[in-house]
Amino acid sequence: MSSFDHIGLTKDINSNLAPLRKSQPEALQAFGQLAGAAMKEGALSGKQKELIALAIGVTQHCSGCIGFHVKALHKLQCTRAELDEMLAVCVYMGGGPALMYCAEVIKAWDDMAPT
Template sequence: MTTPSFPELTQNVSRQLVPFRKSQAATMQGFSAMASAAMADGTLSEKTKELIALGISVSQRCPACIGFHTKALVKLGATKAEFEEALGVAVYMGGGPSLMYAAEALQAWEQFSAC
């Protein structure tokens, strides 16, 4: 497995979506509003919601999603133990393929923690 640069990956995805955000402004505004509402502190904290999103990212095998949610978790002060526990649930639910993406998530953690 090639070690991707998750900071570069997330920057590239964000950059590539700039024209799409303009051409599909209403859709992207709706998506952003949904994301903001879904991730806002409520009964569950924003950090808990990001841990859930990380697990889904791993089980759905989305490297860019892993990058964005790992970056958010580092920023929110998640511990490596919390991060690894969420990965454990993702592996339980997704089996071997999720284990491979959990390894990528651990790489993302190391990269974003070093920033």
């Protein structure tokens, strides 16, 4: 079972990136603008786009991505059924390594669930 603390991980990532935000503000602002434009509601809903982003995070083995996108999916009222279906596609496309990261997603989902 995954032992990642995704809540702490996302806080650490934000904290650790603070110096880069100060030294490279234009680049990081541009990244934020790119994220905002890509995730903007359109033909796909914000929830669909977050599910896609999380699937990419799983198949690319990115624990930080898992934390940030699970948090966003909770805010968008994603259901566990929607999450589980997306995870099944991750396993289909990414095989065993993706399955191992699915365990991280499930733990993050439970840990970050609104109380």
